[in-house]
Amino acid sequence: SQKIEQNSEALNIQEGKTATLTCNYTNYSPAYLQWYRQDPGRGPVFLLLIRENEKEKRKERLKVTFDTTLKQSLFHITASQPADSATYLCALDISTGRRALTFGSGTRLQVQP
Amino acid sequence: KAGVTQTPRYLIKTRGQQVTLSCSPISGHRSVSWYQQTPGQGLQFLFEYFSETQRNKGNFPGRFSGRQFSNSRSEMNVSTLELGDSALYLCASSGGLAVISRSYNEQFFGPGTRLTVL
Numbered sequence: 001s002q003k004i005e006q007n008s009e010a011l012n013i014q015e016g017k018t019a020t021l022t023c024n025y026t027n028y029s030p031a032y033l034q035w036y037r038q039d040p041g042r043g044p045v046f047l048l049l050i051r052e053n054e055k056e057k058r059k060e061r062l063k064v065t066f067d068t069t070l071k072q073s074l075f076h077i078t079a080s081q082p083a084d085s086a087t088y089l090c091a092l093d094i095s096t097g098r099r100a101l102t103f104g105s106g107t108r109l110q111v112q113p
Numbered sequence: 114k115a116g117v118t119q120t121p122r123y124l125i126k127t128r129g130q131q132v133t134l135s136c137s138p139i140s141g142h143r144s145v146s147w148y149q150q151t152p153g154q155g156l157q158f159l160f161e162y163f164s165e166t167q168r169n170k171g172n173f174p175g176r177f178s179g180r181q182f183s184n185s186r187s188e189m190n191v192s193t194l195e196l197g198d199s200a201l202y203l204c205a206s207s208g209g210l211a212v213i214s215r216s217y218n219e220q221f222f223g224p225g226t227r228l229t230v231l
Binding site for chain 2 (some may be wrong): 034035041042043044045046047089091100101104105
């Protein structure tokens with residue numbers, strides 16, 4: 001079955017630095033990959049979607065890359081702020097045209113002021 | 114536009130009982146998906162409904178069931194509750210067209226229902 005791996009250890013960085021989170025997957029060739037942010041006690045919030053034919057996608061301070069050969073996506077937050085502290089989840093849609101997302105376990109990001 | 118709403122927000126039940134959770138999607142959204150989130154297993158897909166039909170189902174026992182009404186509101190039911198069913202149950206809605214297009218694959222999650230089984 002498909003497997004999605006994210007670094008389960010928390011990532012601690014200093015304010016103003018770039019945070020880089022990794023998402024690796026196996027046994028699947030997704031048409032696209034999504035990133036979500038989740039704050040404690042709340043539902044995930046959609047951030048970015050990147051398709052298999054897109055190498056990079058940007059949105060404000062966020063950047064996502066997608067390497068289908070390596071089966072890896074990198075999620076970058078530039079000029080990080082304490083408000084960026086949250087858990088970040090990557091997700092694959094396992095069923096074309098349907099909304100059956102398979103999520104990674106998430107990486108908790110802590111930005112220190 | 115109002116977001117996804119879920120009721121109740123918190124629920125405490127005992128083993129063997131059953132529970133029904135409710136989800137109201139964003140107006141105009143026809144697809145509703147349900148997820149279970151636990152510290153050990155993370156976010157796991159339960160099932161998805163579109164136009165009152167279950168289109169996809171995750172790997173959960175038959176004790177977990179759901180339905181969708183004509184107004185797209187959805188309910189999920191868990192019967193014969195077990196301690197391991199304690200979790201945050203999340204509902205997500207999306208535009209629902211069965212085509213891969215950017216706007217319809219983004220899912221909007223509700224705040225969740227925190228279920229505790231004692």
